[in-house]
Every structure is written in structure tokens, then in C-alpha cells.
Amino acid sequence: MxxxxxxxxxxxxxxxxxxxxxxxxxxxxxxxxxxxxxxxxxxxxxxxxxxxxxxxxxxxxxxxxxxxxxxxxxxxxxxxxxxxxWAEQHLKARLDPQLHNIAQELEMELASLLPRVPPSIRIHASHGFAIAKLREFLLLEPDLGVDLRYMTNQASLDSLMAKECELAAIHLPHDALRRRAATAFKAWLDPDVFRVIGFVTRDMGLMVKRGNPLAITGFDALRDPRITFVNRDHGSGTRTLLEHLLTQEKIDGRVITGYQNVELTHAAVAAHVARGMADAGFGVEAAAVQFDLDFIHIVTEDYFFVCREPVLRSNVTKRLIDIISGPEYRRAVGTLPGYSVSDAGVVKTVKSFLRSHS
CATH class of the missing domain: 1.10.10.10 (Winged helix-like DNA-binding domain superfamily/Winged helix DNA-binding domain)
Structure with missing residues (x-):
């Protein structure tokens, strides 16, 4: 292909x-x-x-x-x-998801005009390091096509409901926020129709300058008007998670200096902090490590796939499950700071998945 x-x-x-x-x-x-x-x-x-x-x-x-x-x-x-x-890194961090989506669209257009195109699977996913790593593995499969598009949690679910993709990769937090997120999640998915495929967990938290010179230990420090923040874009799952966490801490985002300044990816937020354009940002640990920042863990998320039950019987989905549950992919995820593999490839009902991660 x-x-x-x-x-x-x-x-x-x-x-x-x-x-x-x-x-x-x-x-x-x-x-x-x-x-x-x-x-x-x-x-x-x-x-x-x-x-x-x-x-x-x-x-x-x-x-x-x-x-x-x-x-x-x-x-x-x-x-x-x-x-x-830094400017090159920042540019790539900002544009990579959009450029990837454009390239993927062009690939599919060309494939429609070529003979002997291998069967493909459409994945709509929240952008992240583990899903990008999975794409590298899928591209090594000669008889398997993948149409991966990056989009927000909500947009991925919308695509799944509209049958515009076979797999939606989304994320939900652990601990106290799980029940609220799970309620909204269950409202979308008929438990008799959909299944969950385990993938990875990832650590989310505050990214701060190396050495943490402002001694930031949590969200409470963001009340200080001298501490500047860089946010994620409206509609992103990470922005939604942050807003829920701030509500839990009884912090109004409007009092946070720089809250209105946004970047489109975890890496772009990290690059913003690394260059001294903000004192803190919220995102995955892997992005903090990539830009030599300190990381303050706040919450762990499950990042997983959702699909209709018949999709599980397709050869392409079976191959994807073999890959994410295999030792090579597990080792690859092990190199990503803050990511871990627990039940990758394990298929569960919606009810049992939410119950086991509550």
C-alpha cells in the first residue's frame, strides 16, 4: 500500500x-x-x-x-x-496530528484507485504516544491496511456511532472522576452492541521546568497569579479532564494566569513550558520527559478501544489484538514514560470494563 x-x-x-x-x-x-x-x-x-x-x-x-x-x-x-x-520541535508537536490526518486521507484516496489493496481498519483516536507507536507496528504488516485519524474523545465516539470507523480509541480517568466519566460514556454505548478492547494506561499530571524552581506540587499552586499556565484546546479529552479536576479542587480556571492560551498536543504543551513561555502545563508524562521537564503525577487514565461486537470477528481486528497483546508491543510501550500495559488485547463488555476500573 x-x-x-x-x-x-x-x-x-x-x-x-x-x-x-x-x-x-x-x-x-x-x-x-x-x-x-x-x-x-x-x-x-x-x-x-x-x-x-x-x-x-x-x-x-x-x-x-x-x-x-x-x-x-x-x-x-x-x-x-x-x-x-526548539522551534522545529514545537512546530512538529503542533502540526503532526493534522498533517498525519491529511496524509491518511490522501493515502485512502490513492488506495481506492489501486488494485490489490489489503483489507484495512478505520481507527479514530485521541492523539497519544501509545497509539502512534501502534501505528508503527501496523505499518509493518504487509497484508493489513490502517486508516488512523486523530481526533478528540467525543469526535471519536461520534464517528463510531455514525459507523465512520470500526475502532474508537478513547481515554477515561481512574479514581474519583471515574464515575462521572463512566456515566457519560455508558449513555453513548449500548452494552449489547459494543465491546471494549484493553490497550494501555497513561499517567497524567503537571509538567514544570526541570528542577521545579517554583515548587509546584499540585493545582493549588496555579491560584498564584505569578505562575503562568498553558492549556489544551477546547474539546480535547485532556482539557475536559483538567476542567473536571479543577472543579474537584474548587478552582475556577478563570483565575489561572494563561488559562486561555492553548496548544493542540501534549508535546506542544511540553515544548511551550520547556522554552519558558509558561511555568506549567497539563499532559502525559511521556511529553514531559521528551522535553526534559519535571512531572507531577495527578491521575492515571485508561486508554482503550471501543467497537461493535461483530468487528471482533474480522481478521484485521484479530491481528491488531495479537499485536497489542504481544511481547514486542509491550516492550515498546515500556519505553514510553508513564505508560503501562495491563490488559492489552483483553475483550470485555462495557459493563464489566467500567465495573473493573471503577
Whole structure:
């Protein structure tokens, strides 16, 4: 099956011509991760000389160095180099779900015109690290197509009810908020028609700067007008969860500085905090670790699939269940901070699922 990948590309223009930064940004990220130019060159598959020529070329373009060497401490990015890497990470964090959905739509359009297209399954899912990892596994299956679209919890359920997808991947919290969320969930799903497939759990909490300089320990700290916050977009499941948690703590979001500022993904929230544009944000631990932030656990969520009972008998669904319940995928999830696998692939009725996780 034809695969499409859409990525944002930067072009800087001077008095002569535009210059693409794709190779440079990837290489600067390698330097930031490894701490040495030599290691970054090896990881990027280029010679040491070519690596320095690349850095020198762009330093000349900007009229400002992008990296600096310190004896005994390797190579580090300058403020400008770090800003470029952060901007690239932030851009991808913001746009990846939308670009993915556009690419997926184009893939399906092309597939409709090609012979011998493998059977596919439509998954509408709340965006997350575990579902993105699952897609990597599904794409390795030669005789299995996947049409994965990222959308909010509510939109995924709407799609499932309208039969616009076979699987909806959504999330519900544990503990005190479970009953409220479960009530709304049950109102949508006829227990005789739908089934739940276990997937993963994920930890949600506050993401704060490394070292937690403002000593933030929970939502109560957000009452302080000097502490700035970055929120998720309206309609997202994470935004809804946050609002329920704040209500539980008797905190009016309107008193939180920056509450009206939103980002579209967990990673974009983390990038916002990492660059000092906010003191705290709410999201998954994996995003905090990705951007070298501290994480304050607040609640754990179940992230699971819902489908109509007959869908369980399709070969594509059976293969998906085999993958998520298999050791390779479990190991992959184990590398995602704050994620864990307990009953992945286990099929339950709606009633038994909600009862066992109340």
C-alpha cells in the first residue's frame, strides 16, 4: 500500500536565494542529544568534515554561531542553535496530528484507485504516544491496511456511532472522576452492541521546568497569579479532564494566569513550558520527559478501544489484538514514560470494563 508522509519544511531567505534547513535542523537535534559533534555526525551518517562544513555554512548565513565547543565538555548549541531546534520541535508537536490526518486521507484516496489493496481498519483516536507507536507496528504488516485519524474523545465516539470507523480509541480517568466519566460514556454505548478492547494506561499530571524552581506540587499552586499556565484546546479529552479536576479542587480556571492560551498536543504543551513561555502545563508524562521537564503525577487514565461486537470477528481486528497483546508491543510501550500495559488485547463488555476500573 502506498504510504504518504507530510512534514513541515523551513526555508530561510536572504538577498540571494531561499535555503532549506531540513538537514541542519536534524543535525542540530543530534548535537543536542549527544553532546558531541563527532557522535552527532556518526548518528546522522555524515563525515566529521561535512558536519563542520554544514554548521559553518549556516553560522555564516545567520552571522551568528550555532554551536560552541568547550574543552572537556563536548559541543553544545548556542542560544540561536537551541532556539532553532526548539522551534522545529514545537512546530512538529503542533502540526503532526493534522498533517498525519491529511496524509491518511490522501493515502485512502490513492488506495481506492489501486488494485490489490489489503483489507484495512478505520481507527479514530485521541492523539497519544501509545497509539502512534501502534501505528508503527501496523505499518509493518504487509497484508493489513490502517486508516488512523486523530481526533478528540467525543469526535471519536461520534464517528463510531455514525459507523465512520470500526475502532474508537478513547481515554477515561481512574479514581474519583471515574464515575462521572463512566456515566457519560455508558449513555453513548449500548452494552449489547459494543465491546471494549484493553490497550494501555497513561499517567497524567503537571509538567514544570526541570528542577521545579517554583515548587509546584499540585493545582493549588496555579491560584498564584505569578505562575503562568498553558492549556489544551477546547474539546480535547485532556482539557475536559483538567476542567473536571479543577472543579474537584474548587478552582475556577478563570483565575489561572494563561488559562486561555492553548496548544493542540501534549508535546506542544511540553515544548511551550520547556522554552519558558509558561511555568506549567497539563499532559502525559511521556511529553514531559521528551522535553526534559519535571512531572507531577495527578491521575492515571485508561486508554482503550471501543467497537461493535461483530468487528471482533474480522481478521484485521484479530491481528491488531495479537499485536497489542504481544511481547514486542509491550516492550515498546515500556519505553514510553508513564505508560503501562495491563490488559492489552483483553475483550470485555462495557459493563464489566467500567465495573473493573471503577
Amino acid at each position: 502506498v504510504r504518504i508522509n507530510i512534514e513541515p519544511t523551513w526555508h530561510f531567505t536572504n538577498d540571494r536565494s531561499p535555503h532549506s534547513m531540513r538537514v541542519l535542523l536534524s543535525f542540530l537535534s543530534e548535537i543536542q542529544a549527544s553532546g558531541t559533534l563527532a557522535t552527532a555526525a556518526v548518528n546522522a551518517g555524515m563525515s566529521y568534515r561535512h558536519a563542520w562544513n554544514l554548521v559553518d555554512k549556516w553560522s555564516s548565513f545567520f552571522g551568528e554561531p550555532l554551536v560552541e565547543r568547550h574543552r572537556g565538555k563536548g559541543t553544545q548549541l548556542t542560544a540561536l542553535g537551541g532556539k532553532l531546534v
